[in-house]
Amino acid sequence: xxxxxxxxxxxxxxxxxxxxxxxxxxxxxxxxxxxxxxxxxxxxxxxxxxxxxxxxxxxxxxxxxxxxxxxxxxxxxxxxxxxxxxxxxxxxxxxxxxxxxxxxxxxxxxxxxxxxxxxxxxxxxxxxxxxxxxxxxxxxxxxxxxxxxxxxxxxxxxxxxxxxxxxxxxxxxxxxxxxxxxxxxxxxxxxxxxxxxxxxxxxxxxxxxxxxxxxxxxxxxxxxxxxxxxxxxxxxxxxxxxxxxxxxxxxxxxxxxxxxxxxxxxxxxxxxxxxxxxxxxxxxxxxxxxxxxxxxxxxxxxxxxxxxxxxxxxxxxxxxxxxxxxxxxxxxxxxxxxxxxxxxxxxxxxxxxxxxxxxxxxxxxxxxxxxxxxxxxxxxxxxxxxxxxxxxxxxxxxxxxxxxxxxxxxxxxxxxxxxxxxxxxxxxxxxx
Amino acid sequence: xxxxxxxxxxxxxxxxxxxxxxxxxxxxxxxxxxxxxxxxxxxxxxxxxxxxxxxxxxxxxxxxxxxxxxxxxxxxxxxxxxxxxxxxxxxxxxxxxxxxxxxxxxxxxxxxxxxxxxxxxxxxxxxxxxxxxxxxxxxxxxxxxxxxxxxxxxxxxxxxxxxxxxxxxxxxxxxxxxxxxxxxxxx
Numbered sequence: 133x134x135x136x137x138x139x140x141x142x143x144x145x146x147x148x149x150x151x152x153x154x155x156x157x158x159x160x161x162x163x164x165x166x167x168x169x170x171x172x173x174x175x176x177x178x179x180x181x182x183x184x185x186x187x188x189x190x191x192x193x194x195x196x197x198x199x200x201x202x203x204x205x206x207x208x209x210x211x212x213x214x215x216x217x218x219x220x221x222x223x224x225x226x227x228x229x230x231x232x233x234x235x236x237x238x239x240x241x242x243x244x245x246x247x248x249x250x251x252x253x254x255x256x257x258x259x260x261x262x263x264x265x266x267x268x269x270x271x272x273x274x275x276x277x278x279x280x281x282x283x284x285x286x287x288x289x290x291x292x293x294x295x296x297x298x299x300x301x302x303x304x305x306x307x308x309x310x311x312x313x314x315x316x317x318x319x320x321x322x323x324x325x326x327x328x329x330x331x332x333x334x335x336x337x338x339x340x341x342x343x344x345x346x347x348x349x350x351x352x353x354x355x356x357x358x359x360x361x362x363x364x365x366x367x368x369x370x371x372x373x374x375x376x377x378x379x380x381x382x383x384x385x386x387x388x389x390x391x392x393x394x395x396x397x398x399x400x401x402x403x404x405x406x407x408x409x410x411x412x413x414x415x416x417x418x419x420x421x422x423x424x425x426x427x428x429x430x431x432x433x434x435x436x437x438x439x440x441x442x443x444x445x446x447x448x449x450x451x452x453x454x455x456x457x458x459x460x461x462x463x464x465x466x467x468x469x470x471x472x473x474x475x476x477x478x479x480x481x482x483x484x485x486x487x488x489x490x491x492x493x494x495x496x497x498x499x500x501x502x503x504x505x506x507x508x509x510x511x512x513x514x515x516x517x518x519x520x521x522x523x524x525x526x527x528x529x530x531x532x533x534x535x536x537x538x539x540x541x542x543x544x545x546x547x548x549x550x551x552x553x554x555x556x557x558x559x560x561x562x563x564x
Numbered sequence: 565x566x567x568x569x570x571x572x573x574x575x576x577x578x579x580x581x582x583x584x585x586x587x588x589x590x591x592x593x594x595x596x597x598x599x600x601x602x603x604x605x606x607x608x609x610x611x612x613x614x615x616x617x618x619x620x621x622x623x624x625x626x627x628x629x630x631x632x633x634x635x636x637x638x639x640x641x642x643x644x645x646x647x648x649x650x651x652x653x654x655x656x657x658x659x660x661x662x663x664x665x666x667x668x669x670x671x672x673x674x675x676x677x678x679x680x681x682x683x684x685x686x687x688x689x690x691x692x693x694x695x696x697x698x699x700x701x702x703x704x705x706x707x708x709x710x711x712x713x714x715x716x717x718x719x720x721x722x723x724x725x726x727x728x729x730x731x732x733x734x735x736x737x738x739x740x741x742x743x744x745x746x747x748x749x750x751x
Binding site: 223272280287290291298322325 | 608611630631633634637641642643645647649650653706707708709
């Protein structure tokens with residue numbers, strides 16, 4: 133094996149490829165993350181349609197593949213083949229570049245998301261600032277798209293979106309600052325802005341920041357959780373694309389592939405902000421009770437979780453296969469679902485084998501790989517909970533009126549987050 | 565740590581600040597900076613300005629100043645440019661692009677540009693005497709911390725720039741209050 137591949141793997145201390153200066157592995161990580169996020173967006177698309185349908189006592193997509201499992205692929209194919217219309221009166225270049233701005237902003241953020249202590253592309257000293265700053269660039273794509281369309285609804289959508297983002301960013305930033313403040317409560321008295329550092333601070337202090345200084349951490353978390361829905365333009369704060377008022381808001385004039393880029397950017401940004409929340413308040417990659425249950429036996433039990441999760445999914449798919457109507461019309465669907473279930477079962481088996489093998493393995497590489505799967509699993513699981521919450525919110529709450537939205541942003545969220553910040557600082561000084 | 569690892573670490577730090585990167589970023593900044601003043605369409609100018617700001621962010625990163633770079637993205641590219649666009653979008657672009665420019669201030673602009681050029685040339689000519697030969701290698705991992713120490717001081721002592729920092733905050737507060745009072749006639 134060439135040296136530039138092995139030198140990173142052979143390093144004794146687990147560090148990110150960015151910190152090790154290994155461009156090759158950084159690229160590999162980037163590809164893995166890009167593929168993972170794309171798959172997650174597709175899965176999220178299916179899950180959202182399915183879950184929303186069940187919330188509303190419908191079936192949702194059922195025709196394309198068993199239980200509509202192939203619907204995202206069909207959608208993607210349709211969007212790629214669809215005619216891509218640029219309105220004659222639109223600003224051609226800006227119209228063309230707007231979706232790319234949003235997409236770039238949404239994906240650049242992933243370089244610093246800490247999937248594990250060494251499972252990130254890079255660990256920046258300014259991690260959280262970088263994340264907030266770059267994800268705030270995403271609104272430029274929306275604003276510019278609304279303007280370039282040269283049409284009324286998109287322009288109103290863009291104006292609403294920019295006003296909303298600017299307002300909620302303030303409360304969001306203050307909530308984040310109060311979490312960063314908590315990282316400085318150690319012997320040295322200095323905190324950190326690095327995403328990995330923030331999670332490690334929670335590990336050292338032995339508490340997720342959501343439970344720290346109860347209820348201060350919880351309050352900051354709730355403010356962030358509300359502001360992040362507004363930041364990503366999701367229901368009930370989806371004023372920028374309120375379809376009952378603005379047709380489709382900022383992307384009314386978009387069609388085909390360009391429209392799908394907006395969707396991809398929106399979902400990627402949702403995953404990104406959820407990761408911020410997970411890393412700052414929910415212990416990032418840490419499994420439940422890492423300090424209390426730290427015996428090797430517990431390590432092994434928790435390392436079985438990824439395999440067991442896939443086993444559960446496979447079981448659900450098998451039950452679905454068994455419950456398919458016995459009519460010959462469903463034969464192909466039945467075979468397809470059975471193959472899908474078998475695939476999930478195989479993945480589960482693979483993960484279980486890795487967990488068992490990684491336990492007895494002495495070589496640091498296998499143990500590190502096994503550990504890495506654990507870290508990524510717990511991180512992704514926590515993010516997945518947030519993604520489900522996004523769907524749940526959308527199904528549950530009606531859309532806010534725009535003046536109510538502004539009132540909540542400036543007159544409720546901002547004072548509370550300021551108060552939480554001040555009280556956190558005072559309590560922190562008293563404690564240390 | 566084996567020798568290969570050592571070389572990888574040093575190789576990882578070095579290539580970030582290659583001249584190639586500098587020329588690309590500087591060229592991008594200059595080209596988009598020219599576009600800012602030559603485009604007639606205000607939104608195009610604003611977009612070009614965003615590109616300029618991002619290129620300058622890259623230059624800050626090359627100078628091992630990640631905190632300044634992050635603040636540049638956060639405040640300028642993210643916040644201020646959004647407000648710029650917000651205002652520009654409400655302007656009737658078609659009318660304003662047909663309007664003739666009425667402020668003939670190009671002599672002033674020319675003088676300012678000449679003065680700036682002279683400053684650059686003198687800095688370039690006397691650079692060796694003015695600036696230290698090489699930059700002190702600041703650890704990237706504690707950049708933010710060092711800025712905080714300069715601004716707020718440490719262990720109870722006042723920092724180097726605490727006073728200037730407080731004065732600047734006071735000025736900003738006055739400006740905010742002024743803006744509120746000017747826009748809201750009845751408080």
